Amino acid sequence: MTDAHNNPDYAIGELMVSAIARQMGNHDHDWAAVGAYSQLPMASMKLARMIYAPNMWWLAGGGGAINSTSKLVQSTSDHRVMRGAEYMMNMEDIVDIEMWRYNRGREQVVGVVGGIQIDRQGSCNMVAVGDYENPKVRGVGTVGLAFGVSFTLVYFFTMHHNKQVFVDTVDFVSSVGHTKKRAEFVPPACIGPQKVFTPLGVFDFVADSPDTKTMRVVSLHPGVTLEEVQDKTGFDLIIPDNIAETDAPSELELTLIRDEIDPDGILKTLRISR
Amino acid sequence: MDPIFLNAEKRQSKLGTLEDAAAMIKDGHQLAFGGVHSHNGPMALIRQIIRQGTKDLHMIANVSAGMPADILIGANCVDTVTVCYVGMEHLGFAPRFRKAAEEKRINIIDGDEIYYVLGLKAGAVGMPFVPHPPGHEARDNPIFEKTYKRTTDPYTGKEIIVSPAIQPDVAIIHVPRADIYGNVVHLGSVVADDLLAKASTHTIVTCDEIVTNDSIRADPRRTTIPGHYIDMVVQVPYGAHPLSCHGIYNHDEDHIKSYVKGDIDAYLQEYVFGVKDHFEYLEKFGIEHLMGLREQI
Numbered sequence: 001m002t003d004a005h006n007n008p009d010y011a012i013g014e015l016m017v018s019a020i021a022r023q024m025g026n027h028d029h030d031w032a033a034v035g036a037y038s039q040l041p042m043a044s045m046k047l048a049r050m051i052y053a054p055n056m057w058w059l060a061g062g063g064g065a066i067n068s069t070s071k072l073v074q075s076t077s078d079h080r081v082m083r084g085a086e087y088m089m090n091m092e093d094i095v096d097i098e099m100w101r102y103n104r105g106r107e108q109v110v111g112v113v114g115g116i117q118i119d120r121q122g123s124c125n126m127v128a129v130g131d132y133e134n135p136k137v138r139g140v141g142t143v144g145l146a147f148g149v150s151f152t153l154v155y156f157f158t159m160h161h162n163k164q165v166f167v168d169t170v171d172f173v174s175s176v177g178h179t180k181k182r183a184e185f186v187p188p189a190c191i192g193p194q195k196v197f198t199p200l201g202v203f204d205f206v207a208d209s210p211d212t213k214t215m216r217v218v219s220l221h222p223g224v225t226l227e228e229v230q231d232k233t234g235f236d237l238i239i240p241d242n243i244a245e246t247d248a249p250s251e252l253e254l255t256l257i258r259d260e261i262d263p264d265g266i267l268k269t270l271r272i273s274r
Numbered sequence: 275m276d277p278i279f280l281n282a283e284k285r286q287s288k289l290g291t292l293e294d295a296a297a298m299i300k301d302g303h304q305l306a307f308g309g310v311h312s313h314n315g316p317m318a319l320i321r322q323i324i325r326q327g328t329k330d331l332h333m334i335a336n337v338s339a340g341m342p343a344d345i346l347i348g349a350n351c352v353d354t355v356t357v358c359y360v361g362m363e364h365l366g367f368a369p370r371f372r373k374a375a376e377e378k379r380i381n382i383i384d385g386d387e388i389y390y391v392l393g394l395k396a397g398a399v400g401m402p403f404v405p406h407p408p409g410h411e412a413r414d415n416p417i418f419e420k421t422y423k424r425t426t427d428p429y430t431g432k433e434i435i436v437s438p439a440i441q442p443d444v445a446i447i448h449v450p451r452a453d454i455y456g457n458v459v460h461l462g463s464v465v466a467d468d469l470l471a472k473a474s475t476h477t478i479v480t481c482d483e484i485v486t487n488d489s490i491r492a493d494p495r496r497t498t499i500p501g502h503y504i505d506m507v508v509q510v511p512y513g514a515h516p517l518s519c520h521g522i523y524n525h526d527e528d529h530i531k532s533y534v535k536g537d538i539d540a541y542l543q544e545y546v547f548g549v550k551d552h553f554e555y556l557e558k559f560g561i562e563h564l565m566g567l568r569e570q571i
Contacts, residue, residue, distance in 0.1 A: 079462040079520035091466040138375035140361030146386035149409030173414040181412035
């Protein structure tokens with residue numbers, strides 16, 4: 001068995017980009033947003049548009065570029081992201097579309113986002129670790145995760161998979177997962193977090209009660225064991241009978257990533273840890 | 275052909291200096307600033323505000339605020355901060371914001387993009403508050419943040435969450451180009467700069483280049499903020515440094531990294547208090563370095 005983290009043929013970031021891009025194949029004709037500190041999803045959107053979802057529209061973070069075809073840069077709001085874009089949104093445009101569900105329902109609005117904590121039910125925290133009034137770690141703020149209750153659905157990505165990120169219950173709910181409160185308050189058209197892409201594997205959410213869901217293993221990246229992923233997760237994952245190995249990136253995907261999307265090799269320098 | 279202005283000489287220039295601009299910002303003001311992350315922040319004016327010793331600001335940090343928010347907190351100019359996001363994007367947490375928050379030296383109002391953007395929109399048009407769509411009851415911001423309130427939707431009788439209108443005393447933005455009457459041309463992301471100008475009582479523009487009014491009138495479709503919202507225009511070449519000015523120069527990533535890692539007091543001494551003005555600040559970097567940041571789109 002090869003090891004995705006020590007594979008001479010591709011970087012772990014390239015494998016994650018491939019996995020997220022393939023997921024976006026479900027969203028041809030939909031609308032997707034990535035936030036700040038988002039080199040991985042930004043590359044994924046570009047790859048998805050090339051192969052899997054040519055009709056998908058996507059927003060590169062706070063800079064406002066729509067359908068950018070620039071090479072990958074570190075900051076989603078760098079002006080070089082404007083290259084090849086079709087429109088530049090201001091913040092009113094961004095809020096309008098991220099609350100779009102309230103206007104019409106013809107397409108899905110998808111967020112690809114991260115968090116400093118993600119929990120068993122898929123709630124996500126960007127505000128504070130520990131007690132809110134006396135935080136151990138003060139986070140950056142809720143920012144666009146507010147749209148977790150207006151996006152049709154959310155995919156999470158993380159650069160680290162450990163017990164600090166994956167906790168049983170988040171200390172502050174910036175974006176709500178599959179909790180009882182979601183069932184009570186959030187309109188059903190907003191179906192919430194669907195998958196989680198981490199340096200160890202891909203996960204989804206399945207019902208553990210009539211009102212709530214828990215994270216389940218879908219596939220593990222090459223070289224990752226079930227013991228390792230459970231050991232590095234702060235709650236009991238749901239383990240299905242069959243666990244796939246995440247597909248390695250194809251030759252075509254790697255060629256496009258390296259020659260067209262990320263010629264500067266930013267994906268290979270990201271500090272992704274298992 | 276130019277139109278004839280019989281009273282052209284009476285149309286007043288809004289040009290001012292960095293000192294004039296900073297003097298408009300008083301202790302205790304609600305101060306908003308434009309830009310996003312390491313881009314388009316009015317850094318030269320922020321350094322001048324720090325230099326003049328402004329205190330107790332209620333900072334309306336921009337939708338994704340980085341160094342401008344962090345340095346004002348690090349220089350002890352801030353009493354309260356309305357937070358949507360304060361961080362350094364791929365360079366990590368904003369260290370002085372984080373420390374001040376964890377040591378409880380600043381008051382924090384934990385909003386989000388809806389609180390901020392629709393709050394400014396309400397502020398711009400005089401609506402008293404923002405009613406939020408259903409669903410936000412399931413999140414913690416409206417529970418822990420006390421400036422969210424609940425009221426009854428008179429049309430449905432249901433309880434709804436509301437957040438306040440935001441009307442900053444002064445907004446400061448940095449743009450590539452403006453004329454002396456305050457007409458603004460962005461060459462990249464506008465983000466919420468236009469909304470800030472509409473919502474704030476006063477708006478100050480710093481710009482890399484002053485352009486002629488003729489060049490504005492040559493293509494009014496390129497004007498991104500009309501000058502009637504603007505109180506003062508200050509020409510400040512490299513006025514966003516070390517942030518980028520979209521369309522003219524990139525952000526100075528190495529310098530921002532050194533700011534994040536370094537000691538804040540030493541940084542302020544070297545780059546704010548230890549220089550007499552913006553040009554002495556620029557001289558510390560040198561022409562070769564500054565020219566090397568230039569990139570058009």
